Amino acid sequence: MKMVQLDKAKHDRHRFDCGIDALNNYFKIMASQQAKKDNTRTFVLEDINCTEHVIGYYTLAMAPIDLASLPAKLQKKHHNASSGGLIARLAVDQRYKGNGYGEWLLIDALRKLLMASKTVAFPVVIVDAKDGAEYFYEKYGFTAFQDAENKLFITIADVRASIGL
Ligand SMILES: CC(C)(COP(=O)(O)OP(=O)(O)OC[C@H]1O[C@@H](n2cnc3c(N)ncnc32)[C@H](O)[C@@H]1OP(=O)(O)O)[C@@H](O)C(=O)NCCC(=O)NCCS
Structure with a gap:
């Protein structure tokens, strides 16, 4: 499978449809602009047949950590940390759903963030889950923040333990 940075000259952004307008529109309109401004990076999984x-796709960035929303033990451990890696968006086109691609994208995103954390340390990965997708993330070890059901985190230590780079 081939994961590459979004290339607006190559990838057919307007064909993409994951069933959620906000995620479709971000991909069509914003993703490339935001990458050009160095605000986010968007990676796409290409269909090898075309x-x-x-x-x-998924989009990565950094985000502030709301320490007060972490469990007490982690608050204490990371009280000097300010930022976490962010999976800002992740979506699979409806034509391809249910074939393991969502899992593959999530693991690839975590692998990239784990690599980045070796250079610019951060203690957690945060996700913004849309439309009930929190269950998808919980399946892979994410925990909801205490004050925001749609926002979940996993420690980079747990990512390292499960992916092991
Ligand atoms: C959520 C999403 C990324 C899953 O992609 P997918 O390719 O269909 O998922 P996979 O085939 O890799 O499924 C992996 C596992 O997650 C489960 N799963 C899939 N979607 C799920 C959801 N919305 N909630 C809970 N579990 C889910 C699958 O049942 C599967 O579990 P299993 O191996 O025990 O059967 C995809 O449905 C999607 O793009 N949805 C719309 C956008 C969205 O909600 N994005 C996420 C947050 S921004």
């Missing part, structure tokens, strides 16, 4: 077709 590499302009996008199976799914």
Whole structure:
């Protein structure tokens, strides 16, 4: 499977449809602009049968950690930390759903963030889950923040333990 940075000259952004307008529109309109401004990075999984077709994408950035929303033990451990890695968006086109691509994208995103954390340390990975997708993330070890059900985190230590780079 081929994961590459979104290339607006190549990838057919307007074909992409994950069923959620906000995620479709971000991909069509914002993702490339935001990457150009160095605000976020968007990676796409190409369909090997037609590499302009996008199976799914995720967008990575950094985000502030709301320490007060972490469990007490982690608050204490990370009280000097300010930022976490952020999976800002992750979606699979409806034509490809249910084939393990969501899992594959999530693991790839975590692997990239784990690599980045070796250079610029951060203690947690945060996700913004849309439309009931928190259950998808919980399945892979994420925990909801105490004050925000749609926002979840996993420690980079747990990512390292499960992916092990
Ligand atoms: C959530 C999403 C990324 C899953 O992609 P997918 O390719 O269909 O998922 P996979 O085939 O890799 O499924 C992996 C596992 O997660 C489960 N799963 C899939 N979608 C789920 C959801 N919304 N809630 C809970 N579990 C889910 C699957 O049942 C599967 O579990 P199993 O192996 O025990 O059967 C996809 O449905 C999607 O893009 N949804 C719309 C956008 C969205 O909600 N994005 C996430 C947050 S921004």
